[in-house]
Amino acid sequence: xxxxxxxxPLLAAGLFATWLLLNGPLSAGxxxxxxxxxxxxxxxxxxxxxxxxxxxxxGAILRLASYVAVDVVRxxxxxxxxxxxxxxxxxxxGFIHVPLDLRNRxxxxxxxxxxxxxxxxxxxxxxxxxxxxxxHVLDLIEEGEWIDLIKGRYERLLLEIFP
Amino acid sequence: xxxxIELPLWAAWLVVALALCGGLLALTGSIGLVVxxxxxxxxxxxxxxxxxxxxLIVLASMVFWSLSEGRFALRDLLIxxxxxxxxxxxxxxxxxxxxYRDRIEGDAQVPPE
Amino acid sequence: xxxxTVLFWGLGVAQxxxxxxxxxxxxxxxxxxxxxxRILGLDTLYLNAMLLILVQGMRSxxxxxxxxALIIGMLGFTATVALAKFLMRGEVIE
Numbered sequence: 001x002x003x004x005x006x007x008x009p010l011l012a013a014g015l016f017a018t019w020l021l022l023n024g025p026l027s028a029g030x031x032x033x034x035x036x037x038x039x040x041x042x043x044x045x046x047x048x049x050x051x052x053x054x055x056x057x058x059g060a061i062l063r064l065a066s067y068v069a070v071d072v073v074r075x076x077x078x079x080x081x082x083x084x085x086x087x088x089x090x091x092x093x094g095f096i097h098v099p100l101d102l103r104n105r106x107x108x109x110x111x112x113x114x115x116x117x118x119x120x121x122x123x124x125x126x127x128x129x130x131x132x133x134x135x136h137v138l139d140l141i142e143e144g145e146w147i148d149l150i151k152g153r154y155e156r157l158l159l160e161i162f163p
Numbered sequence: 164x165x166x167x168i169e170l171p172l173w174a175a176w177l178v179v180a181l182a183l184c185g186g187l188l189a190l191t192g193s194i195g196l197v198v199x200x201x202x203x204x205x206x207x208x209x210x211x212x213x214x215x216x217x218x219l220i221v222l223a224s225m226v227f228w229s230l231s232e233g234r235f236a237l238r239d240l241l242i243x244x245x246x247x248x249x250x251x252x253x254x255x256x257x258x259x260x261x262x263y264r265d266r267i268e269g270d271a272q273v274p275p276e
Numbered sequence: 277x278x279x280x281t282v283l284f285w286g287l288g289v290a291q292x293x294x295x296x297x298x299x300x301x302x303x304x305x306x307x308x309x310x311x312x313x314r315i316l317g318l319d320t321l322y323l324n325a326m327l328l329i330l331v332q333g334m335r336s337x338x339x340x341x342x343x344x345a346l347i348i349g350m351l352g353f354t355a356t357v358a359l360a361k362f363l364m365r366g367e368v369i370e
Binding site (some may be wrong): 013021022024025046072073076078080082083084085093094095097112115117118119122123124125135136138146150 | 188191192193195198199201203204206207208210211215218233234236237238240241247248250251254255258259262265272273274
Binding site for chain 3 (some may be wrong): 169170171172174175176178179181182183185186188190192193194196197202205206208209212216217220221223224225227228231238239241242245246247249252253256257259260261263264
């Protein structure tokens with residue numbers, strides 16, 4: 001019943017918020033239009049049939065968000081230090097393969113956003129058949145360390161969020 | 164300056180500090196684009212401006228507009244969300260295209276598929 | 277020092293930094309050496325221009341600059357994706 005009106009509740013909520021944010025001060029009229037947009041646009045998505053996201057475990061989401069916030073600041077500083085010439089000579093950059101257990105499309109999308117948002121790691125290619133991710137790392141000290149970081153810090157939580 | 168907008172002095176300094184840090188990070192990213200030697204190293208540089216630099220400037224803008232209009236003006240958040248979602252797409256596509264081209268040309272430093 | 281002088285000069289310096297960032301990105305775009313470097317330079321140029329316009333919105337107190345920044349961001353994204361696609365295949369529209 002509720003699925004007929006709201007096939008994608010998160011998308012509807014996002015559209016509602018986006019519409020209100022774009023239209024400046026809150027007004028009753030905008031609320032009505034935002035409500036209609038949030039109701040109608042997800043019906044269009046029905047034709048595209050995206051997989052259900054099925055987000056779980058709000059605690060894990062919060063923990064992941066705090067990890068990412070810390071890591072973004074830290075890696076921004078690290079990359080800025082590299083660019084500004086400190087440790088330019090002893091640095092080695094290169095490609096690594098990370099074997100991933102995560103298979104959920106949305107989980108992989110979030111992982112891609114996290115890895116790109118933390119400067120110093122770049123997602124190059126993901127092979128769905130083998131689950132292997134090709135990553136370029138700017139400051140490659142220890143290959144195993146990077147794999148442990150990605151698998152232990154991000155992937156474990158993402159597996160909880162997107163089972 | 165627009166005479167309509169009068170901010171308290173501390174807020175003006177806060178906005179300026181946030182915008183300056185953001186601008187400095189974006190500039191660092193662009194410097195990296197110039198000084199780093201290989202393409203795969205250079206791809207990392209603009210993410211400085213696209214992540215923390217962008218966040219700081221968007222924060223400055225949100226503080227500025229919220230205080231000067233006297234309400235929560237959070238629409239700049241949309242730019243932040245939009246950029247966070249799109250930057251990975253552009254960079255991944257670009258890196259894949261570069262890897263594809265390098266493989267065709269037989270660059271040994273790029274691992275095979 | 278009044279708040280508006282602080283904003284005027286402080287944000288002006290921030291704009292100068294972003295402008296310099298744009299120039300460096302443009303240098304990479306012109307110098308290359310390869311097509312992917314140029315596209316990366318263009319993408320950075322777009323990004324810095326967008327940030328510059330956001331700061332200009334604060335400096336002038338005109339809210340319309342937000343829309344301009346949003347459009348530049350979207351066009352920059354589309355352009356870079358199209359160009360990256362072009363690198364892979366050699367044709368934009370398949």
